[in-house]
Amino acid sequence: MTIRLYDTKAQALRDFTPLREGHVGMYVCGPTVQSSPHIGHLRSALVYDILRRWFAYRGNDVTFVRNVTDIDDKILEAVTGEEWWALAYRVELEFTAGYRALGILPPTYEPRATASVMQMQELIARLIEAGHAYPAPDGSGDVYFDTASWPAYGELTRQTRDNMEAAPDADPRGKRDPRDFALWKGSKPGEPASASWESPWGAGRPGWHIECSAMSARYLGPEFDIHGGGLDLRFPHHENELAQSTAAGDAFARYWVHNGLVNVGGQKMSKSLGNSVYASELLGLASPLAVRYLLGQAHYRSTLDYTPGSLADAEAAVDRIRTFLVRVERRLAGTRFAGTGAPVVPDAFADAMDDDLGVPQALAVLHDTVRAGNQALDAEELDEAAVAHGQVVAMVGVLGIDPRDPHWAHADSGPATRALGALVERLIEDRRIARADKDYAAADRLRAELADAGITIEDSSSGTHWSLTS
Numbered sequence: 001m002t003i004r005l006y007d008t009k010a011q012a013l014r015d016f017t018p019l020r021e022g023h024v025g026m027y028v029c030g031p032t033v034q035s036s037p038h039i040g041h042l043r044s045a046l047v048y049d050i051l052r053r054w055f056a057y058r059g060n061d062v063t064f065v066r067n068v069t070d071i072d073d074k075i076l077e078a079v080t081g082e083e084w085w086a087l088a089y090r091v092e093l094e095f096t097a098g099y100r101a102l103g104i105l106p107p108t109y110e111p112r113a114t115a116s117v118m119q120m121q122e123l124i125a126r127l128i129e130a131g132h133a134y135p136a137p138d139g140s141g142d143v144y145f146d147t148a149s150w151p152a153y154g155e156l157t158r159q160t161r162d163n164m165e166a167a168p169d170a171d172p173r174g175k176r177d178p179r180d181f182a183l184w185k186g187s188k189p190g191e192p193a194s195a196s197w198e199s200p201w202g203a204g205r206p207g208w209h210i211e212c213s214a215m216s217a218r219y220l221g222p223e224f225d226i227h228g229g230g231l232d233l234r235f236p237h238h239e240n241e242l243a244q245s246t247a248a249g250d251a252f253a254r255y256w257v258h259n260g261l262v263n264v265g266g267q268k269m270s271k272s273l274g275n276s277v278y279a280s281e282l283l284g285l286a287s288p289l290a291v292r293y294l295l296g297q298a299h300y301r302s303t304l305d306y307t308p309g310s311l312a313d314a315e316a317a318v319d320r321i322r323t324f325l326v327r328v329e330r331r332l333a334g335t336r337f338a339g340t341g342a343p344v345v346p347d348a349f350a351d352a353m354d355d356d357l358g359v360p361q362a363l364a365v366l367h368d369t370v371r372a373g374n375q376a377l378d379a380e381e382l383d384e385a386a387v388a389h390g391q392v393v394a395m396v397g398v399l400g401i402d403p404r405d406p407h408w409a410h411a412d413s414g415p416a417t418r419a420l421g422a423l424v425e426r427l428i429e430d431r432r433i434a435r436a437d438k439d440y441a442a443a444d445r446l447r448a449e450l451a452d453a454g455i456t457i458e459d460s461s462s463g464t465h466w467s468l469t470s
Helices: 039-057 073-078 084-101 117-129 208-220 231-247 279-283 288-296 308-332 347-354 359-378 382-399 406-411 415-436 440-452
Strands: 004-007 012-015 023-028 061-066 133-135 143-145 181-186 204-206 223-230 252-259 262-264 304-306 455-460 463-468
Touching: 004 252, 023 039, 023 208, 039 061, 039 084, 039 223, 039 252, 039 262, 039 279, 039 288, 039 382, 061 208, 073 084, 084 279, 117 133, 117 143, 117 181, 117 204, 117 208, 117 231, 143 231, 181 208, 181 231, 204 208, 208 223, 208 231, 208 252, 223 231, 231 252, 279 288, 288 308, 308 359, 308 382, 347 359, 347 382, 359 382, 415 440
Parallel strands: 023 061, 023 223, 223 252, 262 304
Antiparallel strands: 004 012, 133 143, 143 181, 181 204, 455 463
């Protein structure tokens, strides 16, 4: 039952041992809310949702913190015709809607950066006192982290200062070294007064990196189990977080976990290439359940390559699961086997999930179990079908893809689904009438037409039921 995770800092798989037995504290870098969420944001949030669910299944109490960066240079630069805080809140709601659509569990805490400015200032003051930060001598109000004062700087990404580029996050004129990064940014002419807080160094706002250090410590303490985020955040964001927190005397994160990025049609997704796929667009192309399956099926550290055809494959996969659950529950109803299958994941599934969250291997176990369950039903081996049912229920619960969950009921009943259902039910009724009239040739013809269209029908004592052919 030992969970192993790839620790980016150690660059190795490590057995996971929590700071406190039975409890896991996770901090994940959430969005900077300057523009609408895209497929990469959804993928990252989903990775940590699955990890969180697996920790919980293994009996842990999980405190999950995902922040919202609602004050940042990018937000101020993106504003056109509205207040910066109005833009930030509007975009934050878009992210929340995307998370909710995919069934991503809400965080235990979801702090906004603007609500922790006092804690950020306290952390900066500690760094100055310890000799690891300094106010700019030009009176600008800027405060910088002194990278030369911290020999461990670069340990997360295995870099040396000599090979690092200059930090572009503040006016370099007040820096002792180009690689020093901003902890506090003094107010500049033309910036809105509402984006400024008083501080011992002058009015201004926090730098991006100090925000996460302060918020993680505030909600999880100076040492916690896991810090997560996208691979693109390793440098400079996470590197700088690690340096400033440890330089201030905090043990900080025990494990660093990073998820891979998203390609679109084999190319890196970027604004410059014009190939960004936004959350609203993706959720308009397929059911949210299929989107969740698609974004979660690759190993979390791998690059996920999105193509339009992959959505159809995901829809087919979740329909196979749905069809089995409907079929087995209908067949077991009223028998002594109903409810006898324990909702426990198979050992092979657990082994895969314990081994660095091996979702691809876990999904293979899930689909193998669905096939075995269907074969048991065909052979009327109801005891084995009941066992498969319990295992499938447990696995889809852990992965958050249980098609019976009421969350998906409304989301998956779009116009196309309703239209298909109405047409199929009409043909099934015509077939029932033909059989009642003993017109078996017509009944067989209707059954064949449905089969040609990819519809499987099954006659039982409770009536005729249909499903899409697997």
